[in-house]
Amino acid sequence: WTVSRPRSATCAAPLRQSRSSMTQFAVMLTCLIACVSSAGFRVHEQMELSEAAHAVAEKALSGYSWQKLWSEFDRVHPIGLDTMIKGMGEGISPRLLTALRRHNGDGPESLSEAELQHARMVINKMMEGQVTQLDVAIVQCKEEREKNTNTNNMINADLSRLGSKLASEKKRILKSQGGIEEAQENIKSATANLLEHENNCGDTVGNLEGQLKILKADVDAAALIVKLTECKKKALLAQTSGNVPALVACDHGKAAIISAANQDVKLTSAAAAIAFQRALAASEAGPSLLQLEAPVELPEYSVVAKQGSCSAVEGKKNCTVFKTEKVVKVANVKQCGAACSGNDLCQAFKFLNAGEVGICTLQFAPCRPTSECWADGKFTTYNKKSGSLSSAGESAPGIAEARATPPASKQANKCTMSDADCGLLNDNMAVFWGEVKDKYDAKMAELTLAKHQCKEVSTTINEEITLWNALLQERNADLGEATGEQSEATQTQTDKQREQRELSSEYKEIDKKCKDTVGSIMANLCGLRKVRGELATFSKTVKPDQIVDCVTTDWSPSQCSKSCDTGRQMLSRDVSQPTSNGIKCPPLQMVKRCNQFPCAINCKVSDWSGWGRCSKECGGGMQARVRTIDTRPDFGGEACPPQTETQQCNAQSCDRDCSLSEWTKWAPCTKACGNGSQRRIKKVTVKAAGNGKCPKALNHERYERQPCNTNECPPDPQCSGKMDIVLVVDSSGSWTEAGYNVVRAFVTGLTKMYDLDRKKVKLGIIEFSKEAHIIQGMTYDKDELEKSLANLKFRKGLTDMAKGLLAAEKLLLDGRKDSQSEVIVITDGKPSFKFATANAARKLNEHGARLVFMPIRTYGKSPFLLKWATAPGKENVFRVQGGLAELKTKMEHWQKTLLVSTCPTVSSPILAAHAAAQLAAAQSVEPTPPGATSAIAVSKHKVSSDPFSNLYDSSAALELA
DSSP: OOOSSOOOHHHHHHHHTOOSHHHHHHHHHHHHHHHHHHTTOOOOTTOOOOHHHHHHHHHHHTTOOHHHHHHHHHHHSOOOHHHHHHHHGGGSOHHHHHHHHTBTTBOGGGSOHHHHHHHHHHHHHHHHHHHHHHHHHHHHHHHHHHHHHHHHHHHHHHHHHHHHHHHHHHHHHHHHHHHHHHHHHHHHHHHHHHHHHHHHHHHHHHHHHHHHHHHHHHHHHHHHHHHHTOOOSSOTTOOOTTSOOSEEEEEETTEEEEEETTEEEEEOSHHHHHHHHHHHHTTBOOSOSSOOOOOOOOOSOEEOBSTTOOOOOTTOSSOOOOSOEEEEEESSHHHHHHHHHTOTTOOEEEEEOOSSSEEEEEEOSOOOOOTTOOOOSSOEEEESSSOOSSOBSOOOOOBOOOOSSOOHHHHHHOBOOOOBOHHHHHHHHHHHHHHHHHHHHHHHHHHHHHHHHHHHHHHHHHHHHHHHHHHHHHHHHHHHHHHHHHHHHHHHHHHHHHHHHHHHHHHHHHHHHHHHHHHHHHHHHHHHHHHHHHHHTTOSSSOGGGOBOOEEOOOEEOOOSOSSSOEEEEEEOOEEEOOBBSOOOOOSEEEEEEOOSOOOBOOEEOOOOOOOOOSOSSSOEEEEEEOOEEEOOBTTOOOOOOSEEEEEEOOSOSSBOOEEOOOOOOOOOSOSSSSEEEEEEOOEEEOOBTTOOOOOTTSTTTEEEEEEOOSOOOSSOEEOSSEEEEEEEEOSTTSOHHHHHHHHHHHHHHHTTBOBOTTSEEEEEEEESSSEEEEEEEEOOHHHHHHHGGGOOOOOSOOOHHHHHHHHHHHGGGSOTTSEEEEEEEEOSOOSOHHHHHHHHHHHHHTTOEEEEEEOSOOTTOTHHHHHSSSSGGGTBOOOTTHHHHHHHTHHHHHHHHHHHHOSOEEOHHHHHHHHHHHHHHHHSOOOOTTOOOHHHHOOOOOOSSTTTSOOOHHHHHHHO
């Protein structure tokens, strides 16, 4: 913007020394006064203006022109003529000053016209200078006011933002502190749980290992008994010279002593002794092909441990272990167990062998451990429910050194037995070994599962601790960051408030300075105007009413060139009244500074991080994500958005029901004819969690069956479906030689009923006893199969069905991918190792093979076969209730039954031949006259009550074809 008069050096010096914008502005106004004085007109700086004069000055600052305000200003702040004359100084001639002062009798009337006009022009010049300075002062004051207002607004915006930030950071601090407390509490709780879990696991694993050690000794002892009873060229059961059997057994104190082949083997645990007695009783030889019915098994009880449990102790005071006990006299531990099983209130029992009559104590309250109660060594306590995890208080069995003849003292206590079949005895001893080994394997699996579960739970708890530690670190970091942000915001708020106070104080000072300056200039203008008017009254040519000053409109501002950081704004005005003998028009344009404040700096933040860990695995946890501040806000800029964001996670219930797949395709029919069934299932895709529910495998929600192949079976069925079949044949010692010949004849006849072909049946045969033997690999060759059947032989020994099933699984690897796999086990239903066999059966079922059992000799009820067979077990277990005798007399019936029940497609050579013959006969018959009825067309299908006993008639054969 342009000023008609440059600043003098004296005006510039204070500007360079100013410390702030406000101080700079004050110095500028001081220089303005000095400049006016340098023009020949002295302004009185110390002129005191009234409040009314300040009010008129405020109107001038607001935009009113001085011409509109001079009369009002003169009224509120009149200036005498003498005062104005004193201020004129050297601006006019001494003669004029003398005249104005009316000195020595010389007044204005003594002045010539020329002097009067000259004085008018000089005063006009002075007024023009004052008008210019007034414009400059007003513009500068407006600039400063706008600047102050903008700065104050900026500070208010910053203070508002800082207030919000402080509230946000306080909330964030409280939230972080709450999160820290929560994390610390959860870490403490999880650490305590981990310690307790590890202690419990240590006790559990240690106790299981103790039990396992005892069972391992019994397994080794049982294995030795099996080895000592193996069949050799000379049977081991031959009588000794003293007419004492080579295999005898009796109860001897705490242990069962078995003598065989001049060696004593000791079984300490009651379960092993019971299993041995059961196997021994089943080994008596007899002419029947049927196996003897097994004795009633002792219910599933577990021996109570010595450590950590209680048994009644005689002679101890204050030892109330059981609230109620009932003593009954029984012959053996089995009868004691049966008495407890028959009483719903009985929780446990203990048995003392006291000779011919044992003492059985039924216990009707839970056993509660105390420091005073320990097993006294006399009683063996059995729990009806799940067994204790602690070690059974029984010593490990040992094997005594061999001796030629047992001492007479022991012989007197031993119980002798009658002669037994060598193979049957060894097989039953193998069953005994298997029972003991099953208990060992089950306990080993329990130990493995316990270790796995302990490790799994420990891992879960450690993961939980790790998670909470990570959350604790995050929340500590968030607390530190929030505290730092709060401290910084507090300091910034303090600085802004101080700046605002200083700004307000300076503004008041400068505002007064502006009003004083503008008021002083207006007072000067009013005074000069009054002097000029006084002189005009003495003029003959220019009277006061002929002096017209230039009048302009108010300033009209254009848009600022910049929105911030000091721009330029053009001010313009127009002439509303031209001059006549008065002052000239001032400049009609000026440039004013505008928007004199720093540009606002808005907050800038980074992108969100990924979501952090969820605080809970289920049940609704929280997770957070963060972002950092790249640019902090200032000068009234936009506040930062939240730097953290949380959301709910893992909202699913901890009690989650399982998820099921869609229905599978219908499985092949279980029978080729005679009312079979087929099934489809839904598999579990996501296991249930917590208290979630999941339908059982045979529940209608995930298991469906429907009838299929309801047609009657042909008289000579032959399996022609595309199948890979493995026959697994039992050749253990539980068969007699004559009995095994029946089994071999059954298998030989059964194989002839399979149509071996690349598009039909592929067959393999495995035989098992102590080991598994591949009699025939998977083949389509009938001649090769017929030769291999000659290798079936009675191998005797134990019944290791598990090895047979594992061998079948390997043999099926040579099968076809698009064929149904099937394993048919022909056995006496008396496996030696149930635990291992169950695992082998489970693997076959998991791999999609259909597992079928045909127990020929019943060994108890053998309900385990229903569990091992492919579901439903009742359709895959074909029990020959009459044993070998029934199989021998009804061999063809059972062959056909097994075939049609396990093959999805059968054919009939007889019916096919009859159909072909009938078709040929029909083609040779003369055409039927019109209206006549063909005998073939009206013939009915005669249904036989026994589909295997009679052939279909020819019309039925043709109809079936």
